[in-house]
Amino acid sequence: MALEHFFRRGRPKAQAGAELPDLWTKCPACKEAIYNRDLDAGAWVCPKCGHHLRLDAEQRVQVLLDEGSFTPWSGQVFPADPLEFTDTEPYPERLRRAQKKTGRPDAILTGRGEILGVPVAAAVMDFAFSGGSMGSVVGEEIARAAEKAAEEGLPLILVAASGGARMQESALSLMQMAKTTVALERLHERGLPYISLLSDPTTGGVTASFATIADVILAEPGALIGFAGPRVIQQTIRQNLPEGFQRSEFLLEHGMLDDVIDRREQRAYLARLLRLLTRTQAAPEVQP
DSSP states (O other): OHHHHHHHSOOOOOOTTOOOOTTEEEOTTTOOEEEHHHHHHTTTBOTTTOOBOOOOHHHHHHHHSOTTOOEEOOOSOOOOOTTOOBSSSBHHHHHHHHHHHHSSSSSEEEEEEEETTEEEEEEEEOTTTGGGOBOHHHHHHHHHHHHHHHHHTOOEEEEEEEOOBOGGGHHHHHHHHHHHHHHHHHHHHHTOOEEEEEEEEEOHHHHTTGGGOSSEEEEOTTOBBOSSOHHHHHHHHTSOOOTTTTBHHHHHHTTSOSEEOOGGGHHHHHHHHHHHHHTOOOOOOOOO
């Protein structure tokens, strides 16, 4: 009876304030404890409530691109501190901590890969690195990825996840808005599609530049998308704002997005879209 009871018992639920083992993750939305293997198999979407958990850059590549197809381009450009900026701590200290946490020079990962056999260039922002903030390296890597994609005749997919421009780099960060926009024009000149996928959150100067000038603008369900935060806007205009007015579903309803796509369906959706935009035929199925 004891053994039978062991197999029948339900999975543990997280109690308020309780720490979960590394094998489990508590959903930020429904607070359910989910086995990490189940989350990984389901593209890190909560199977209970459908909440899309945030992904780091490696997880995003794993979810979006074909296994083993990704070849990185970025990683050779490192941030500097020309302004010698210090707030509560020197900027180089913040950078070192973020680099140690993520294992990359800055908040961007770019490279070449495939989506269900369709070759693409990909640029993935990493919110785990200083909130995905856009500094000189992020702008440079995106510009290089756009130029390399144009040279190799590849469509570009960018996954945005950012709190906006990096204040520690001041005007140098804001200059990336113009630089990335100019670089993306190379794709337009070559007739190559640029697809932007907005994840939670996408805000600030990233929203105001390269994230929202794509040929096709997509978003994940429930993603926070905007320039300034809701409280800042409400205090500025002194009006009550509609519920969820900066969430992807509201933006889709008001014509600011082309579609909202569940993460578990993104690869198939993007493959169809890319084949349509590039006039590429689907690969024939192999008969057993």
